[in-house]
Amino acid sequence: MKINKKHFYYFSIGFIGVILFIFLYNFRNIIWQVLPPLLWSILFAYLLNPIVNQISKYNIPRIWSVLIVYSFLIAIIFFMLFTLTPKISKEMGRLIDLIPIYSRQAGELMNRIYSKIDQIEYLPPEFIGVEEAITENLIRIQVYLVSFVKNITTSIFNVFTHLITLVLIPVFTFYFLKDASYFKKKIILLLxxxxxxxxxxxxxxxxxxxxxxxxxxxxxxAAVGILSIAALLLIRIEFAFLIGFIAGVSNVIPYFGPIIGSIPGVIIALLDEPSKAIWVIIAFTIIQQIESAIISPKIVGESVGLHPIMVILVLIVGNMLYGIIGMLFAVPIAASVKIICHHIIERIVRS
Structure with a gap:
């Protein structure tokens, strides 16, 4: 047997791969704690890198460009802390205080609906299935409302339990931005x-x-969030800033986002005054029409090149695997896979 450099190279790669796998397996708990802030830092660095590059074009050292961007972000954060955040925090605290009252009101509303359903018993036998269907769906709605409130409360407390992660993210992001060319060269050399x-x-x-x-x-x-807040303030819905914030964030998710964002507003309006719920639905419908017809085509431009059926499928899979976070990243990941497959097929055809 002849052992040349190529065999030694493949053996070294395999040996390093095995050692790396053993290391990752033994320290998997620590890695899973460090990985989330690292991945979020890479994402934020990726989003901010074009701005840093643009500032660096004016013969400004890269570290100063990063500091300028950080200063601008800190200014925005402080502006939000003194303007928008107090209102959202106040509304969130008031919502937590009112959850028992809203739960009681929801229970009373359900009881009234159930009392109306009892009248269906006097209908002909052919309509008995209607009573069963309505009762079953009402139970599902009730369970969904309870789980929705529980998830919101759990998410609020989870933010405070991950303060260390929140501190690490800006530190990692700073170094990824400052040494972007260094990391880029290292990754290219590994290929x-x-x-x-x-x-x-x-x-x-x-x-x-x-x-x-x-x-x-x-x-x-951001545009949808601002429009939602303005519309809810006009209709005089409580927690307008909190609901508008949720509507803006959820709008990042295609198709399902607008529905998810409108649910809290409709529920709050329904418990306050049922007629307001209709106005909330109309307002959110108009905002989504403006977003889909005017704002998105101008800002986002062309789609990611995925058929709507494929987008819905990847969103469902993302939700099943990782919940809301999975839905946020499902479309970009699917689009990336499509580009990779396109290049592979193109290369096969050429060869």
């Missing part, structure tokens, strides 16, 4: 020379598509 140009070409296409989609969606979400 095999034979497929390096192809991988770089694929990465550029994914970057062009995903960056446009993510940044556009964030701008659209």
């Amino acid at each position: 095999p020379k034979s497929g390096r140009s192809s991988v770089i070409e694929i990465a550029k296409d994914i970057d062009l598509l995903i960056s446009r989609f993510i940044r556009g969606q964030l701008i659209v979400a």
